[in-house]
Amino acid sequence: MPMEQPVPLYRLLSLDGRMLYADRQTLAMIGPVEMLFENAGLDYIPLDSMMPIKLELPAEVLLKVVGWCDHHKNEAEIEDDDDHISEWDLEFLSVRYSLLFDIIRAARHFEIPGLFAVCCRIVSRDPGMIIPAFLNNDDDPDPRRHQRVGLSEPARAA
Known part of the structure; x- marks a missing residue:
């Protein structure tokens, strides 16, 4: 039985300096x-002499993006089914709302x-989470910020 070649791993550098592979x-x-890869010919550069690919994302977001892509890399194309969310996706993306919105961006x-x-x-699935996620802005010191949009008080995002 022939021995499998190791899969080459490329280095990714997050915005906050964390290295991922x-x-x-x-x-x-x-x-x-x-x-x-296509335009710069990165496939032809030896991995040991290649600089890390810098992505302008915090490590926490980059980990989720790369993790999701790694899990789904062998799938043809994700079906555009309006209702279906796989159990794996639901669990993997069960994160605080601010992180979920960063992943969406x-x-x-x-x-x-x-x-x-x-x-x-x-x-x-939970449209009510959108308003609190966007209104939970700690940079706005005005305690009346919620009344400006016609809400009494936002529900706290988990």
Whole structure:
């Protein structure tokens, strides 16, 4: 039985300086990174001489994006079923609302339509979470900020 070759791992650098690793198939799901491989010929650069690919995402968000892409890399294309959320996706994306919205922004910015769709389905299951998530702005010191939008007090996001 022939011995399998190890899968080469590319280095990713988060906004806050944390190094993550992902294989080529996982990175192919991230639109701009795939374009970088195609246009700059990164497939032909030896891994040991290649600089890390810097992605402008905090490590916490990048871990979720790469983890989701890694899990779904062998799937043809995520079905655009309006209601279905796999059990794995539901558990993996059961995070605090602010992180979920950061993942949604990252999925949109980095052109990951399957991740974007799944996150939006999760949000649409509980539309009431949207207002509190956006109103929970600790940068606004005005205690009347909630009345400005016609709400008495927002529900606290978990």
